[in-house]
Amino acid sequence: DIQMTQSPSSVSASVGDRVTITCRASQGISSWLAWYQQKPGKAPKLLISTASSLQSGVPSRFSGSGSGTDFTLTISSLQPEDFAAYYCQQVNSFPLTFGQGTKVEIK
Amino acid sequence: EVQLEESGGGLVQPGGSLRLSCAASGFTFSSYEMNWVRQAPGKGLEWVSYISTSGSTIYYADSVKGRFTISRDNAKNSLYLQMNSLRAEDTAVYYCVRDRRRCTSTSCYSAFDYWGQGTLITVSS
Numbered sequence: 001d002i003q004m005t006q007s008p009s010s011v012s013a014s015v016g017d018r019v020t021i022t023c024r025a026s027q028g029i030s031s032w033l034a035w036y037q038q039k040p041g042k043a044p045k046l047l048i049s050t051a052s053s054l055q056s057g058v059p060s061r062f063s064g065s066g067s068g069t070d071f072t073l074t075i076s077s078l079q080p081e082d083f084a085a086y087y088c089q090q091v092n093s094f095p096l097t098f099g100q101g102t103k104v105e106i107k
Numbered sequence: 108e109v110q111l112e113e114s115g116g117g118l119v120q121p122g123g124s125l126r127l128s129c130a131a132s133g134f135t136f137s138s139y140e141m142n143w144v145r146q147a148p149g150k151g152l153e154w155v156s157y158i159s160t161s162g163s164t165i166y167y168a169d170s171v172k173g174r175f176t177i178s179r180d181n182a183k184n185s186l187y188l189q190m191n192s193l194r195a196e197d198t199a200v201y202y203c204v205r206d207r208r209r210c211t212s213t214s215c216y217s218a219f220d221y222w223g224q225g226t227l228i229t230v231s232s
Contacts, residue, residue: 001169030214032214032216034217034218036152036219038152043202043222043223043224043225044152044219044222046219046220049207049216049218050216050218085151087152089152091217091218092214092215092216092217094157094166095154095166095168096142096154096157096217097154098151098154099151100151101151101152
């Protein structure tokens with residue numbers, strides 16, 4: 001199975017800050033990676049597919065990059081509504097494993 | 108509007124069984140692969156199972172293999188998860204998830220683009 005490791009586990013940042021979350025795969029997964037946002041008490045929401053493809057309706061302050069084993073999700077200018085947990089997921093090889101999540105807290 | 112509505116959750120004793128259902132609407136259900144994903148209280152997301160459009164291809168997480176069975180009824184626009192031999196560690200919110208699965212010339216990849224609101228399963232005596 002492919003293990004997905006996110007860092008940091010949590011981050012506290014101010015409105016307007018640039019936030020970067022890292023996801024590392026235990027083996028190469030090309031660009032087969034998705035990012036999800038989950039707000040408390042809600043279902044996850046797909047933000048990015050195939051490592052860098054922003055989903056329709058997702059603000060452009062979100063971006064994804066990387067290939068192989070190392071990936072990043074960047075929020076260019078943090079907004080209050082971005083308080084949430086973020087998960088990466090490798091989407092090619094079953095089982096489709098998730099990272100453990102990163103909680104973004106607003107200072 | 109795409110909607111996925113889970114039902115069937117509740118409290119069950121260890122060793123018991125439950126059947127989850129997911130009613131899909133707002134899209135051509137038979138054209139999409141589907142998944143179940145769960146989330147234990149205060150924990151992260153765990154993929155549980157996948158079913159192809161026709162039901163001919165199925166995958167399970169090792170943690171549920173041999174105990175859970177995924178199925179679908181395209182005529183009823185419904186997805187199911189039969190859960191047997193339930194354990195305390197199966198306690199979680201279970202999400203029905205649409206898979207916008209695509210294939211290139213060399214690989215296929217998923218994107219979980221729509222999620223239900225989730226249904227809570229509590230396994231406890």
